[in-house]
Amino acid sequence: MALILSGKELARETTRSIKAMGFRGAGPGLAVVLVGDDPASRVYVSSKEKACGRAGIRSIRVELPADAGEEALIREVQRLNRDPDVHGILCQLPLPPGYDRHRVASAIAPAKDVDGLHPENVGKLWRGEDGLFPCTPLGMMELLRRHDISPHGMHGVIVGRSDIVGKPMAALLLREHCTVTLAHSRTSDLQGLCRTADILVAAVGRPGMIRADWVKPRAVVLDVGINRLDDGTITGDVDFAGVEPLVSAITPVPGGVGPLTIAFLLRNTVKAWELSAG
Ligand code: NDP
Numbered sequence: 001m002a003l004i005l006s007g008k009e010l011a012r013e014t015t016r017s018i019k020a021m022g023f024r025g026a027g028p029g030l031a032v033v034l035v036g037d038d039p040a041s042r043v044y045v046s047s048k049e050k051a052c053g054r055a056g057i058r059s060i061r062v063e064l065p066a067d068a069g070e071e072a073l074i075r076e077v078q079r080l081n082r083d084p085d086v087h088g089i090l091c092q093l094p095l096p097p098g099y100d101r102h103r104v105a106s107a108i109a110p111a112k113d114v115d116g117l118h119p120e121n122v123g124k125l126w127r128g129e130d131g132l133f134p135c136t137p138l139g140m141m142e143l144l145r146r147h148d149i150s151p152h153g154m155h156g157v158i159v160g161r162s163d164i165v166g167k168p169m170a171a172l173l174l175r176e177h178c179t180v181t182l183a184h185s186r187t188s189d190l191q192g193l194c195r196t197a198d199i200l201v202a203a204v205g206r207p208g209m210i211r212a213d214w215v216k217p218r219a220v221v222l223d224v225g226i227n228r229l230d231d232g233t234i235t236g237d238v239d240f241a242g243v244e245p246l247v248s249a250i251t252p253v254p255g256g257v258g259p260l261t262i263a264f265l266l267r268n269t270v271k272a273w274e275l276s277a278g
Helices: 007-019 039-055 070-082 101-107 119-127 135-146 166-175 190-194 240-246 258-276
Strands: 029-035 058-064 088-091 155-159 179-183 199-202 220-223
Touching: 007 039, 007 135, 007 258, 029 039, 029 070, 029 258, 039 058, 039 258, 058 070, 070 088, 070 101, 088 101, 088 258, 119 166, 135 166, 135 220, 135 258, 155 166, 155 190, 166 179, 166 199, 179 190
Parallel strands: 029 058, 029 088, 155 179, 155 199, 199 220
Antiparallel strands: none
16 A cells, blocks of 8 residues: 655645744735736635735735736836845736746746746756745655655656646756656657656646556656546546555645645745845
8 A cells, every 4th residue: 555645734734834933924925926817826826825824924916907918017026026025926827828927937036936937046956056946846855855755766757847847846856866757748658658667746737647557566656737527526647546556655636746835835935035034
């Protein structure tokens, strides 16, 4: 039977430890910029605000209409860059059509870039320097550490090459001396490749894609996928029931990687506040 890696527990513990710092609104401030009216984005932004409240971090919501335009959004980001009460800034993704997410990410001051998408932070990540890095991969690395799973010398296969999950996860595993393969929709023999993974990270968005005959026995499986089925249930990219009996450790969905993202956003906000305090 596999060890179930509970992100929910780690997320709770992370939030509790920030709350214990006793900021009560006087310390770190997080600005979340929401452009347009996407219902899912609105839910994510509310969840982030509630988590800030639980941890004693101030949250500031900035809303712009979908047709505000990229220049207006960048002006807003620059205003937040100058605001000494704002320590972390993120623009909720996806942005509406017509916005260049790379240009917007580059407008955020690197020291306030709590999503870790500014080119300076991306560069620091790959160079092995300290910086602000994407929250979901940071959470997964801490989850491995908490369970004494060392990627050192292992073969890590990551399926999905997004800027926010797949690529930064590759960099973080590499920093821990893992041998990394980053796979995507054009990878040939993906199933065969996945079967060589000691650590398999699924970040695709296709329910149940990774089945029992895709995994190496005793592998560690991290399922990032969040897929809503027609009946309203949430499921991951991994066929949990089929895979769990074969592997040594696995994250469930829900309750696995999902809760870590917001918890590590809080942690990045505290880090940004510490950076601002020198
Ligand atoms: P994207 O949706 O940006 O990209 C998906 C990636 O999967 C791409 O690299 C794509 O390849 C690859 N892909 C698509 N189809 C296949 C296929 N058939 N075989 C192999 N690779 C494929 O990824 P995200 O990282 O934003 O999201 C991935 C999943 O993780 C989603 O379910 C999302 O909801 C979830 N997620 C969960 C988070 C959390 O737990 N808190 C946080 C962020 C995301 P290509 O590049 O070639 O198109």
